[in-house]
Amino acid sequence: MSKKSRKKSSKTPSGSLTAKKKPVKARATTQTRSAKTQPASAGKSTKTGAKPASHKAASKRLKSSEKASRPAAATSGAKSALAEGQKAPAFRLPRDGGDVVTLSDYAGQKLVLFFYPRADTPGCTREAIDFTRLKSDFTAAGTTVLGISADPLKAQEKFRDKHGLGIPLISDEQHEMLAAYGAWGEKSMYGKTFLGILRTSVLIGTDGKVARIWRNVRVDGHADDVLAAARSL
Template sequence: MTELAEGSNAPAFRMAASGGREVSSDALKGQPYLLYFYPKANTPGCTTQACGVQEALPQLAHLGLEIIGVSPDAIPAIEKFAKKYGLSFPLASDEDHKVAEAYGVWVQKSLYGRTFMGVERTSFLVGADGKIVRIWRKVKPAEHAAQVLEAARELKE
């Protein structure tokens, strides 16, 4: 698979999401969005990242940016995570990791000498034209929301 680059067309997707919602690239046609991939709900880094995005949500919405968090977790775990932290933006379930694979973020990881497949924390800012405007790889959770807000402002200019 070719690695996605800025300027590439964003791969299409359709996933079940928190709050009984469904998210899809078709429904987002004509508007910018952030698709951010995180490894696992309710873990420290993922919580920091999600809460940062939630805090910046009013400003991001004002800039016309839709936000979707994506993990390989099942919907019940995602619902629990969203409810626990009051996350109002959609958190999508990519249990079969097909969307993560399409975006090139389903990778071999290593922890304590054990290797396994998992999601690399990566974010994609997609323009209204469906092209990837910005990619953040190996995102630092505490800095993520500020980086996205800055890029969304630039997109609006």
């Protein structure tokens, strides 16, 4: 075999090996590309997985806020637990004209306390006028009547003068007496819940104990009902 033929035969196998190696490189390149794309897809899955975590966190915050509101509601409910037969809670508050009124001022007497939401509003005006109309009848029954709201003294005095009211009006701007007598609590209007004065009346006997409680009062005929109860004591 000549030297030229040996050289040709040696080149041919090497050429065939080179041809076979090219696909291997292509596969390696493909694997490298797929390996590079994997972290990107993993990153996307991490981002999409973050949304449920944030949703759960928001749910926890909502639950904690609801729990935080429960004690306030429970407190208002506890304060409204005044019942008939219990001793009337003491109070000391300013009244129209600048005087101070206390429960002890009426010791040994029958006393009516009517709690109204706001001075010079339609329902409260009718209620105060009705109690004023029956003032002499309450006096004959040995009973004094006091009106209480959270309005400042100036508003109470303006209310008194405008409608010629003859019932002493007490100002409880700090809601302490209102809460003690169960006349301060949750109210709802137009789908919203808020704290405010619950229209309530309380009749206290000569022994200083609560004889009757009227809650969620309807104004029409209410003063007459209270007078009848006071006469029956």
